[in-house]
Amino acid sequence: MKLNNYKAPLREWFNQADRKKEKDESVSALKVEDLYFSYVEGKPILQHIHFDIKKGEMVSIVGKNGAGKSTLSNLICGFYKPVKGRILLNGEDVAPLSIKERGEKIGLVMQSPNQMISKPMIYEEVALGLAVRGVPEKEMKERVYETLKICGLYPFRNWPVSALSFGQKKRVSIASILVMNPEVLILDEPTAGQDYRHYTEIMEFLKDINENFGITIIMITHDMHLMLEYTDRAIVIADGHLIADDTPARILTNEQIADKAYLKKTSLYDLAVNCQIDNPSEFVERFIAYERQQRKLRIEKVKENPAHVKDIIL
C-alpha cells in the first residue's frame, strides 16, 4: 500500500486525537487469586489464574476455543468448585456461598440462550428473576418493559420464546439478567448471532450502564473488535494460563501474545508502523475511540430523525 501522501496527516491526526480517558479505579469488585481447576486429576484446565477487576471496569476475557474462558465464568458463579485458589467478591471469599447467593450479586449470561430460557413466554422469562425475589407486580412490569425496550424486544413482549431466532433468544437471556441489576455482569459471547445493528445497540447499552451506574462488566469473547472498542482491559487466557492482562490495543499489537492466543493482530497496528508513528498501540486506541465517537453522533442523529437509519447501517 502506498502511504507516502498520508503519513504526515495521519501523524498529525494522531497527535491531536483525544486520548482514552483514564479511569480512577481503586475498589476491587472481583478478585481471583491463584485459581486452579481440573476436571480430571493431573489435567489442569486452568492454573495460576490471577487477576483483580476493579469496580466499574469493563473487561474482556479472550482466548482461543477451549482455552478455559467459560470454565472460568462457571467457577466465578459457583457452578464448579476450584481445586485451589480463591475468588473474592467485594473483598469477601465466595467459597461458602451457594450459586443462588452469588447470583444476587453476579449476573451471568450464558453462551447458549437455550440453557437459560425456561418459560414459554418472553415476558414471563424476563420477569422470572424478579418474581422469585418477590418484587411487586407493578414494579416488575415496569422494569421488565424497560429492559425489553433496551434490548429491542418490546414489540415481542407477548410472544412465545419458541418463535424467536437464536439472536433474539440471546437478547432475551441478556434481558432476563439485566432486569435484576447485578453488581457484576458476566456475558459469555454477548454478540454471537447478532446483526451489526443489534450488536451496536447491545454494546452501547452495556457501555452506558457501565459508565452511568458503575456496573462491572466482564465479557468473554472471540470478537477482537468488541474487545478493542468497548473494553478498557483484556485478560488473555491460553491453554489454561493467563498470558496477558493489559489494554486491548497493547495486547493486539504484541505479536507474541497474539500468536499464542490465536488473536488476529489488528491492521491498524501495521498502518501505524508503516507511517512511523512512535506508539502504535496508542494510535490504535485513539483511532477506535474516534470511530466510536463518530458512530455515537450518527446514532444520535438517527434518534432525532429515523430517516437517517441507513447512515449507521452503512
Next chain:
Amino acid sequence: MSKILSYEEKDTWIHQLSGVTKLIFFLLWCVVSMMTYDTRILILMVVFSLFVFKISKTQWKQVGSVFKVVMVFLIFNVVAIFFFSPDQGSHIYGTRTVLFHIAGRYDMTLEQLFYELNVVIKYFTIIPTVFMFLVTTNPSEFAASMNKVGISYNVGYAISIALRYIPDVQGEFTKIKHAQEARGIEMSGKASFLNRIKSTASIIFPLIFSSMDRIDTVSNAMELRGFGKHKKRTWYMAKKLKRNDYLTIGFTVIFAIVALVFTFADGSRFYNPFV
C-alpha cells in the same frame, strides 16, 4: 466430574468384551431373573451380579443417584403389592402363617414377607447388571457389534444414539439448573427438600420437550449426510468376537438353561419352604 450412567473407559476384561456379548448376557440374565422365583437361584444371581459389578470397576458415584431412585421405586412397589394383595404369599405357597394383624383384611403373614423378599431380591439381581452394562459399553462400538451379528444398522444406531445422549442430556440438565439457581431459585442443600423437587420438576419438563425437538433435528441432519441410503455401512468401532466373548456367551446360555430347568423341575416357578 463424572457423568451418571454413561460409558467410561477403563481397562477391565468386561470393558473389552464386545457390546453384543454384554447385551446377550444382560437379556438372558433378565429373562432368568423374571421367570424364576426360586430364592436359591435368585441369591446366587445377586452374588454373581455383585461380583461382576465389582470387577467392572464401576464406581459408586457413576451410579449412586440412579440407585437411590430405583430404591424409591422398589419401596413403592413392595408397599403397593401388600396394599393390593396382602394374601398373595399365602395364595402362592398354600399356607397362611399370621405374624400379626394390622387392620381389616390386612394381616402380616410370613408367606407374604417371603414372597416380597423374592421380589426385592429380583431387583438386586438386575440392578448391578444394568449399571455394569451401561457404564462399560461404548455406544459406538455397541452399534457396530449389533450390526455385525445381523441386526439392522438403523436399529443399532438408534440404540447407540440413545446411550450417547445420556451424558448430553445430563450436562444440559446441569447447565439449566445452574442458570436457574444463578437467577435466584435455590436448589442446593440450602433449600427445603420439597422446594427442590418442585424446582427440579420445572426444569425437567422443558428439558424433555427440548430433547424431543432434538430427535427431529438430529434425524434431519443425519439424513442430509446420507444416513440410511445404502443397505450396508462400514464401522470404525467394530470389534470381533474373541475367546472371552464366546466363553461369556457360552456360560450365560448354560447358566440360563440350568437355572430354568432347576426352577421348573418341581412344576412351579416358586421355591416353597413352607411345605
